Amino acid sequence: MQKDSGPATPTGRLRRRRGSNEVPPEVSKTNGSDLLLNDQNKYRSMWIRTYSTIWMIGGFALIIYMGHLYIWAMVVVIQIFMARELFSLLRKTHEDSHLPGFRLLNWHFFFTAMLFVYGRILSQRLVNTVTSDKFLYQVVGRLIKYHMVTCYFLYIAGFMWFILTLKKKMYKYQFGQYAWTHMILIVVFTQSSFTVANIFEGIFWFLLPASLIVINDIAAYIFGFFFGKTPLIKLSPKKTWEGFIGASVTTIISAFLLANILGRYPWLTCPRKDLSTGWLHCDPGPLFKPENFTFPEWVPEWFPWKEMQVLPVQWHALCLGLFASIIAPFGGFFASGFKRAFKIKDFGDSIPGHGGMTDRMDCQMVMAVFAYIYHQSFVTPQSVSVEMILDQILMNLSFEEQKALYEKLAQIIQESGFGGS
Numbered sequence: 001m002q003k004d005s006g007p008a009t010p011t012g013r014l015r016r017r018r019g020s021n022e023v024p025p026e027v028s029k030t031n032g033s034d035l036l037l038n039d040q041n042k043y044r045s046m047w048i049r050t051y052s053t054i055w056m057i058g059g060f061a062l063i064i065y066m067g068h069l070y071i072w073a074m075v076v077v078i079q080i081f082m083a084r085e086l087f088s089l090l091r092k093t094h095e096d097s098h099l100p101g102f103r104l105l106n107w108h109f110f111f112t113a114m115l116f117v118y119g120r121i122l123s124q125r126l127v128n129t130v131t132s133d134k135f136l137y138q139v140v141g142r143l144i145k146y147h148m149v150t151c152y153f154l155y156i157a158g159f160m161w162f163i164l165t166l167k168k169k170m171y172k173y174q175f176g177q178y179a180w181t182h183m184i185l186i187v188v189f190t191q192s193s194f195t196v197a198n199i200f201e202g203i204f205w206f207l208l209p210a211s212l213i214v215i216n217d218i219a220a221y222i223f224g225f226f227f228g229k230t231p232l233i234k235l236s237p238k239k240t241w242e243g244f245i246g247a248s249v250t251t252i253i254s255a256f257l258l259a260n261i262l263g264r265y266p267w268l269t270c271p272r273k274d275l276s277t278g279w280l281h282c283d284p285g286p287l288f289k290p291e292n293f294t295f296p297e298w299v300p301e302w303f304p305w306k307e308m309q310v311l312p313v314q315w316h317a318l319c320l321g322l323f324a325s326i327i328a329p330f331g332g333f334f335a336s337g338f339k340r341a342f343k344i345k346d347f348g349d350s351i352p353g354h355g356g357m358t359d360r361m362d363c364q365m366v367m368a369v370f371a372y373i374y375h376q377s378f379v380t381p382q383s384v385s386v387e388m389i390l391d392q393i394l395m396n397l398s399f400e401e402q403k404a405l406y407e408k409l410a411q412i413i414q415e416s417g418f419g420g421s
Helices: 042-066 068-090 093-097 102-130 134-145 147-164 171-201 203-227 241-262 313-326 329-341 357-379 386-396 399-420
Strands: 231-233 236-240 291-294 307-310
Touching: 042 068, 042 203, 068 102, 068 171, 068 203, 068 357, 102 134, 102 147, 102 171, 102 386, 134 147, 134 399, 171 203, 171 357, 203 236, 203 241, 203 313, 203 357, 231 241, 236 241, 236 329, 241 313, 313 357, 329 357, 386 399
Parallel strands: none
Antiparallel strands: 231 236, 291 307
16 A cells, blocks of 8 residues: 555545556646656656557457457456456455355356356357267267256356355455355346447457457547646546547547458458357458448549449448447546556556556447447348348257158148149
């Protein structure tokens, strides 16, 4: 615990986590041009943050190249880091010393929730993966059939475990931890379920929204670093209007351009229907086929282009860019207010110059949910398709029922054919 160098404030002292490279907000000046420009440590902090960002972007690009399953594994690792940071936020060493094994209960609920969420999301793709092997197909079918009841009894086991570990004079702490654990599971797994769904709809729908958040964050930092003078919001004293506006314009332009680049690669645009790792080839669909766009008449005559080729998905990308620049930052503001309520600087120190994993995922969580809802509402065709029906058949019918359905359909088609002749 560090002591404040300035006068006490109504909010009390902020705890700095080990390894944090930034000073608490109260130490920085918040009036006029002194907001960021006169911070003596800003260049050191900027270089540390830059190196960390380069490493993260490089590792992220490699995982994207490796494919859907590796991206999913990355999401799982991020979830574990986030859960570890959030679990430790309200942990009290003295109380924990009197409750041996109590921390294991948090992770029991965590992995039970993981089994439930990913079992629901990936069950159909797992079925598609093992369809060619009759034995594995039957085993997977059984697992999927009893998936929900398995998760339920795992949760009940954790519930009974919690009740049996209750100790006198520790009830308030234990019930507080129980409620805190469930809130963490809702926050972490709600957004992650949308994230993983985006990945298997096509890496494009995961990569573009995630990249826009990164671009917005970097642009806000750069514009605020060099031009920031006007405070934006009290929850984040280092956020400025100059950084917010500069980042918004940069993000929207980047969304339009980046969608044109990413939309030309089948590896990124094709949905993954199973859990294999092979290369993807598919019909990209009308959204990813170039079209000529003619500029309206009000465009000045000196403008060098009269028309240009665009992908229809670029217009959707503008909506994603607008949300990433205007709405998604409020996820960061929420996290800032949350940290100030608990008097901490960062959720952790796992990423030098950035804080913890949760500090990087605050806006991503908001963006992932919006990207999924937008894709399902405005991009995915709402009409029933042959693929949708087949997915339901494979997921809900046993092998014998599928065979009976096949024979019945063959009979109907034959009767229709004879009737037509």
